Amino acid sequence: MHYGFVIPIGDVQTIAELAQLGEEAGWDGMFYWDGICIESMAEMYDPWIVMAAMAMRTKSVRLGAIITPLSRRRPWKVARETVTLDHLSQGRLVLPIGLGAIDDKGFGKVGEVTDRKGRAELLDESLDIITGLWSAQPFSYQGKHYHLEEMTFRPGPVQQPRIPIWVVGAWPRAKSINRAMRYDGLLPTKMEQDGPVTPEDIRAMCEHIISQRKQTTPFDIIWEGETPGDDTEQAATIVRPWAEAGATWWLESRWSASNIEEIRTRIQQGPPHLA
Template sequence: MHFGVYLPNFGAETSALALAELAREAEKAHWDGFFIWDHILANKNQKLPMIDPWVALTAVAMQTKRIRFGTTVTPVARRRPWKLARETTTLDNLSGGRLILSVGLGEPGDAEFEVFGEEADPRVRAEKLDEGLDVLNGLWRGRAFSYQGQHYQLDKVTFRPVPTQKPRIPIWVGGFWPNKAPFRRAAKWDGVIPLNKHGIWIRPPDLQEMLAFIRSQRTAKTSFDAVIIGARVTLGKTSADIRRSLQKLEEAGATWWLQALYMERNSLEAMRAAIRQGPPKS
């Protein structure tokens, strides 16, 4: 199993430089991944300072050499997919092939879309997400690409250079289990970030059921990641408890554990201390 940290892109001491410093600390402490939320507003009454995660990830790429990194998750419906294709390719090449793109509908719909006069209907956001991923995947190939969708149309467009990673930058899809639509979507790509309907990390029995559903929908024979997000305390209080919890998750099919640092978001020192503890392997 791989281990990463999962941080908000807002907080009292949040800045691109601070996040780059934390990524460097994470690499030193032998974490495998560093993932930042991708919000414009966390809610309609957002007061805390907030930074752009893509600019911050550029700083992360420049300050690290080994660790994988990415957003968790990017609402593709509020992006122009061709602009996102350029950004992701540039960042993947800058980092030597370490980017992971996590995607979803984007929540909350009112803060991320409606407040700016954009379409907040989840059905429309889902359509744009699916079309946007098709466009991304097409433009990443470096060949003339045409697309005729309901929301996006391209005519013989070629993007170069192509990403470092082959066959593409990995795409992880977020969703709430037991809703089936996000997991049918995830089956087309490279990984899944599941939560349950209450927004809590998914438990091993539900993870097994969810992955069985994805396998029933999946045709590709390539590797597939199951990414679990949770606070360290949810794994247990003792080393033995933590080992048992991680073993159960791994046996159920989890390939990544992302440690959420949401509660530490207003203290750079608290996030630094949590990261320096290293992955919860024992």
């Protein structure tokens, strides 16, 4: 099991400092998030610039933004941003992606596609384009939404065969899960009417992926939650069912945190290792 921490609040300098503290405390990944319209939430900053600051203060932890909704970002711009950050971090970037929240005002208030089907089409085409441009070979593309004349992006990423891509997948929706299986990791979710994700769901997803995935490259399953930093036994009790079901990453995600000291304290207490 690997352990990451999602930093939900703080100014850019503080977030970079917290990333360094996380590395020193033994976390395997330090993550930010990607948002546009945040009327009811704390201040936030552009994730690519924030992650660049995090990269400059760390040496070993994985970096990423939970999550990037690709349908509202130009895929060729994302291709350039991710390769640049992968080089800056010396091969530590991961790209977690998904459709984004359907009621996210960062779509509706600025005229972006709001329906799930349209976002899914844009997501699939974006992934084709990004991975094609990462190849550093001549690449062209003709899709329903995007059309690229032949171009070559150089340099390619440090990580080969590509920067790892984690994809949100809704269980048991076959199309959604199959999309994630084509890449490097699954961020599991379920449709509201299907209820919350359980460890039994994670186990079923693992069995499905093992039986159906054709690629032989490593594949991660990522789950998030909260654990107490001052009670290692209780923290292990919370994480263990997910690890035993097949999750390979635990992300400590304190989205309701009200102040930066709460975040700093939990980071410094270190990850909830299983004994």
